[in-house]
Amino acid sequence: MGRRTRKMAHWLTGIAAGLFLTQILYSQGIYGAETENMVCLDISEGSIYITDTGYRIGEGGEETSFDGIYKISGNTREDYEIHVLEGEHVVIMDHMSIDQRTLEDGCPLTVAGDSVLNLxxxxxxxxxxGAGNSAIELGEDARLDIEGFGQGIFTLMAYPANMGGELEGTSAINIPEDAAVTYPSSPETGDVVNMYTGNNRLSPEKVTAYKAEPYLQIRYSISHHCTRFSPEADCTRAQYCLECGREVAPKTAHVLGTQATCTEAARCANCGCIMGEPLGHKGVWKLEKELYGGLVRQESMVCTVCHETLYRTVNAEE
Structure with a gap:
């Protein structure tokens, strides 16, 4: 083989290796991964209201503009709920629990109107x-798509109760005629999704379709490889998988930008947040004069760091 032929062979081998590596990186989501913003919320801090333009915590809370994926975790036994009021959204439930069984009223999750929730x-x-409610309430034209990632159990329980002479809260998911729900499936060989339903959690039966019973449990074991990520981690946020919600990269450390002075704290070069405390003036206070028969002292100090001259009046006893 001549020198030119060998060089050509090495060149082609390099291209092939590069293409193979790129294909691997694409398959692992390192190149070409779809990115989207994610906000992490905790249900224990109050009810969460999601609109077409953002979200708010508490019914009277101020709305925060946001367009992205919601990751909700935490546990509560208070009357805190999740309300999807309008638009289409992705919500990741990450080891979250809402238990309203001791309350007179309460529906943990509502998807209102014609909203679409990818859960x-x-x-x-x-x-x-809570009494007389379903665990999930759908609006007249709402759609709920449920997907599982990894292994887990999703448990829903209504609370049937006589409300004004009529039994209400008889189904784990209240699905109006024009609303729709899709349940987790098994896309890969070896994946498992089982559904159990019944009048209560003590005697559930394994089923292939949900039929409006008060109790519903979905057990899933679905293989998952993180390929869609939130923006890269920086000093203000971690990076997460946009499907399972797993943290794939922690927050980075702040980077020193503006140095601390006697009166101002240092600030991060990236986010501008305060780092530590001001240094404070340094020096020795010297007597300028005594007043009121020596009861009060006027003192001055020249800071040895910034050279500012400072004055103070103190009681002689101090």
């Missing part, structure tokens, strides 16, 4: 309704 499950999650 991604990570780990074990549970929604237990």
């Amino acid at each position: 991604y499950l990570q780990g074990d999650n549970s929604l237990f309704a």
Whole structure:
């Protein structure tokens, strides 16, 4: 083989290796991964209201503009709920629990009107309704798509109760005629999704389709490889998988930007946040004069760091 032929062979081998590596990186989501913003919320801090333009915590809370994926974790036994009021959204439930069984009223999750909720499950999650309510309430034209990632259990329980002479809260998911729900499936060989339903959690039966019973449990074991990520981690946020919600990269350390002075703290070069405390003036206070028969002292100091001259008046006893 001549020198030119060998060089050509090496060149082609390099291209092939590069293409193979790029294909691997694409398959692992390192190149070409779809990115989107994610906000992490905790249900224990109050009810969460999601609109077409953002979200708010608490019914009277101020709305925060946001367009991206919601990751909700935490546990509560208070009357805190999740309300999807309008638009289409992705919500990741990450080991979250809402238990309202001791309350007179309460529906843990509402998807109002014609809203669309893509509900991604990570780990074990549970929604237990208050008296006379379903665990999930759908609007007349709402759609709920449920998907599981990894292994976990999703438990829903309504609370049937006589409300004004009529039995209400008889189904774990209240699905109006024009609303729709899709349940987790098994896309890969070896994946497992089982559904159990019944009048209560003591005697559930394995089923292939949900038929409006008060109790519903979905057990899933679905293979998952993180390929869609939130923006890269920096000093203000970690990076997460946009499907399972797993943290794939922690927050980075702040980078020193503006140095601290006697009166101002240092600030991060990236986010501008305060780092530490001001240094404070340094020096020795010297007597300028005494007043009121020596009861009060006027003193001065020249800071040895910034050279500013400072004055103060103190009681002689101090």
